[in-house]
Amino acid sequence: MNDLELFPYPKNRLQKTDLDLAASLQDLVQKEIVDKRLELKEDYRGLLEPNLNKLLVEVGLQRMFWPEKLGGEEHNGPEAAYTVAAALEQVGRADTGLAYLAAHNLALQASLAMRENLNQEACGRFAPLFCDGRGPVIVSFVLPVFGEDEKAPAWRGKSFQVRARAASGSWVLNGKGVRPTCSGADAHLFGAWCAVEGEEQPAFILVPGDAPGLSRGPEFKKTGLAASRNADLDLSGVEVPAENCLFRGDLEYRRLLSWFYLGVSAAAVGGLLAAYQILKEWGDNRVIKGTGNVFKENPLTGALMGEIAQDISMSRLLAYDLAGMLADPTTFGDAGSDMVYTAALMIVHHVLATAERALHRTMELMASAGYAKEWQLERYWRDLKTVQCYVGSHELAKHDFARWFYGARTL
Amino acid sequence: MRTIDDFTRPLEYISPMDGLLGSIFRDWVEKEVMPYRRQFDEDYRDHRLIHPPFKKLLGEYGLQRMIFPEDLGGWGMGRSNYMCTAAFRMFEEIARADTGMALAFGALFWPFLFIALEPHENRRLLEEFAPMFCETTEPVFAALCMTEPQGGSDIENIEIVKGSTIRTTAVLDGDEWVINGHKLWPSNTGGLARLMAVVCTTNPGSDDPRDIAVIYVTSDTPGVTQGPPYEKAGMAADMNSDVWFENVRVPSWYRACGPGDDAKYFGEIMSTGNMGIIAWISGAMMNIYERLTEFVNRKKYRGLPLKENDAVAGVLADFAANIEAIRIVGYQCARMCDRHDLYGPLWDPGLVAKMRAQRYLAMDRFIEVTGRVMNLMECFGTDRDWDVEKHWRDLKILQLVEGSKQLCQIETARWFYECRTL
Known part of the structure; x- marks a missing residue:
């Protein structure tokens, strides 16, 4: 049995195309990333960028949702949620950062090109960029953050980073020291959830990476996610066409985030599966205490390994549960509904917190091999913690939970 | 405004040197470490940025001398009943800036605990090694070589394993020990260590603690090889590597305390x-x-x-x-x-x-x-x-x-x- 199949997931709900895609991705990332990473480590130019191209362009993840007539695959029904989960856990197993980038790309596609909510005009304008085969489209989001240096409009416990003003046939955007969710140094497209001057309702506006007035700071160092070359942005009177505003409503914004959280959850599960494979090899071969017993046969370490496997299993099931909710809006409601959004937020936080714990424990079991770069484990630990921080403060997410479950009004 | 000094320290038993040591280390950290520490991760191989602050602390301020007796040029900390409380303050201050530096600093003294503390002070070995550390203003590092490829924590687990898993051997040949083996991970290796204390067995496979030997080896002894520094998730200032010992010969009195001890x-x-x-x-x-x-x-x-x-x-x-x-x-x-x-x-x-x-x-x-x-x-x-x-x-x-x-x-x-x- 493929060792990844040891961890249960609702295989019966996946289509054959999903399983085939997952299988081919498993082979591809093994050959192109896992087998080369000892030599290439986290080299962006040598390992990560070429594979981003392979995944998004050659495999075609960035064409997945767009209509066929625009060059896409038109796999744009809600059942695509299972495809996203199956694909991104395989990518995440090889490199969590690449999966994190792909999660942005797929979430944007889902918010524009989903069959039930197809935005014809936006698809016509943006699909060619994703489908022309000329290279990967790196998508980044600019979302409200917790705490700002300067007074900024508030949004449910957070602060907007970008202000937008409607002008004649265009939007004018301003923001200083803006921290995107990824790839500030090289993203091709930023999706910013902006405060709108003089209006209550925010706007989600797409900003091309080469828009005049958008400047990028130097790439900064961070804990992990080498695939995401992040940098802060300044937006100084950035003007984009009025049509770049994709939506104004809460429902659409939450729909985007629900799909994003699905991708991130699957990416995290992939990281956990990678950690499992590394620990499995360790537990099979490492002899302790001079007794001749391998690691997994010791009652203390064996129990801890069991607990880690339990964490991985539960995380995988939760990620697929989220896929199931998104795949069946008739039963659960729209992806942007309060209930589905809250569930998505709970699941992504739970999976990432579980991943943090499981990776900590895996490192503890492997001791120095856990933190030596040679064994490859520590990169998942750094990557997953970085993803967790970028997804946002758990303290604030808990307020969202309280809003839904207890009807809190002022948090 | 509250500061870190508002957190409680048990004033009734801190070291009499605490105030002085604290101010020296705080000043050193602020001037020599804090401005550079964010670049330490990329400096793990060369220590171009990490070496200068160590030179000041260990060599110029003379902290590397502190465990040696005063009559040998040291500060006599090995005989103080405030050694650990004083060390706690020093460690805290360094770790505030960089835990890798703090570990490298602390690990420098591990090899000397066998020979510098009462009641098992080994005067002859202290006299042998004190000049290396006390008569220079250059930083000198020492390493304790414990972990081995096959064992990991086994070696540290002496109470139960009793040295039976140690594969680095020490054979007495006339008035010399001949050491052969392979160690992993000692702090302050990767080319840094001038002196090493090597945990060996004099009888491979034995679980008799008397067969565990701690033997000193200077890094310039023929047969000693330190590998390149490991790349880790952090702790760049704590340089680690493989160390190989191939027919390394040292005087028989380089053993720390003797069988059992x-x-x-x-x-x-x-x-x-x-x-x-x-x-x-x-x-x-x-x-x-x-x-x-x-x-x-x-x-x-x-x-x-x-x-x-x-x-x-x-x-x-x-x-x-x-x-x-x-x-x-x-x-x-x-x-x-x-x-x-x-x-x-x-x-x-x-x-x-x-x-x-x-x-x-x-x-x-x-x-x-x-x-x-x-x-x-x-x-x-x-x-x-x-x-x-x-x-x-x-x-x-x-x-x-x-x-x-x-x-x-x-x-x-x-x-x-x-x-x-x-």
């Missing part, structure tokens, strides 16, 4: 090492407190600093409460290591177990609350410029040195519950 006094490394780890946790948490305070004062929501948000305050309180507890426990551990008259000798298995217990408890607390702090800071929590993530990475590594958490648990259970087979 080398194994017995190995416990001193465990007690003081675990005490040191608590100090490094405490120091790192002090700095996180400083950076976190700046963050929650500077970052605002609806015009108010984040710290004024009740949910944030809950996280901040947990972090401060853990610093308080860890620091007080840490100083208590240091005092227990100093007061042999009250708590028993440093090598006592009970003391070792208690240090192990406090160390892994403190580390667990650190990991939990620092993880929450990083998450509270959102994307800035993983940003190198905010320093928290560096401590998070470094201390995870620190959790796993000198035996993993599971070894700490086993030793704690073995002593408190009198387990016989663990």
Whole structure:
């Protein structure tokens, strides 16, 4: 049995195309990333960028949702949620950062090109960029953050980073020291959830990476996610066409985030599966205490390994549960509904917190091999913690939970 | 305005040198380490940035001399009953800036615990090695070579394994030891170490503690090879590598204490090492407190600093409460290591177990609350410029040195519950 199949997931709900895609991705990332990473480590130019191209362009993840007539695959029904989960856990197993980038790309596609909510005009304008085969489209989001240096409009416990003003046939955007969710140094497209001057309702506006007035700071160092070359942005009177505003409503914004959280959850599960494979090899071969017993046969370490496997299993099931909710809006409601959004937020936080714990424990079991770069484990630990921080403060997410479950009004 | 000095230290038993040492180290850290530490990760191989502050601290200030007797040019700390409480303060101050430096500094003295402490001071070896450390203003590093490829924590687990897994051999040939073996991970290797204490067996496979030998080897002895530094998740200032010993010949009197005693006094490394780890946790948490305070004062929501948000305050309180507890426990551990008259000798298995217990408890607390702090800071929590993530990475590594958490648990259970087979 493929060792990844040891961890249960609702295989019966996946289509054959999903399983085939997952299988081919498993082979591809093994050959192109896992087998080369000892030599290439986290080299962006040598390992990560070429594979981003392979995944998004050659495999075609960035064409997945767009209509066929625009060059896409038109796999744009809600059942695509299972495809996203199956694909991104395989990518995440090889490199969590690449999966994190792909999660942005797929979430944007889902918010524009989903069959039930197809935005014809936006698809016509943006699909060619994703489908022309000329290279990967790196998508980044600019979302409200917790705490700002300067007074900024508030949004449910957070602060907007970008202000937008409607002008004649265009939007004018301003923001200083803006921290995107990824790839500030090289993203091709930023999706910013902006405060709108003089209006209550925010706007989600797409900003091309080469828009005049958008400047990028130097790439900064961070804990992990080498695939995401992040940098802060300044937006100084950035003007984009009025049509770049994709939506104004809460429902659409939450729909985007629900799909994003699905991708991130699957990416995290992939990281956990990678950690499992590394620990499995360790537990099979490492002899302790001079007794001749391998690691997994010791009652203390064996129990801890069991607990880690339990964490991985539960995380995988939760990620697929989220896929199931998104795949069946008739039963659960729209992806942007309060209930589905809250569930998505709970699941992504739970999976990432579980991943943090499981990776900590895996490192503890492997001791120095856990933190030596040679064994490859520590990169998942750094990557997953970085993803967790970028997804946002758990303290604030808990307020969202309280809003839904207890009807809190002022948090 | 509150500072890190407002966290409690048990004033009734801190070292008389505490104030002086504290101010020296604080000043050194601010001027020589803080401005450069964010670039240390990329400096792991060459130590171009890490070496200059060590030169000042160890060589010019002379800290590398401190464990040697005063009549040999040292400061006599090895004979002080404030050695550990003084060390705790020094360790805290260094770790506030960089835990890798703090570990490298502490590990420099591990090889000398076998020969510089009462009642097993080895005068002849102290006289032999004191000039190397006391008659220079250049930094000189020493390393304790324990871990081996096949064993990992086994070697540190002397009480139960009794050296039976050690494969580095020492054979007496006339008046010389001939050493052969391969060690992994010693702090201060990768070309840094001038002197090494090597844990060997004189009878491979034996579980007789008298066959465990700690033997000194200078790095320029023929047959000694230090490999290139390992690349790790952090702790760049703590340089580690493979070390190979091929027919390395040293005088027979280079053995630390002798049959039985080398194994017995190995416990001193465990007690003081675990005490040191608590100090490094405490120091790192002090700095996180400083950076976190700046963050929650500077970052605002609806015009108010984040710290004024009740949910944030809950996280901040947990972090401060853990610093308080860890620091007080840490100083208590240091005092227990100093007061042999009250708590028993440093090598006592009970003391070792208690240090192990406090160390892994403190580390667990650190990991939990620092993880929450990083998450509270959102994307800035993983940003190198905010320093928290560096401590998070470094201390995870620190959790796993000198035996993993599971070894700490086993030793704690073995002593408190009198387990016989663990």
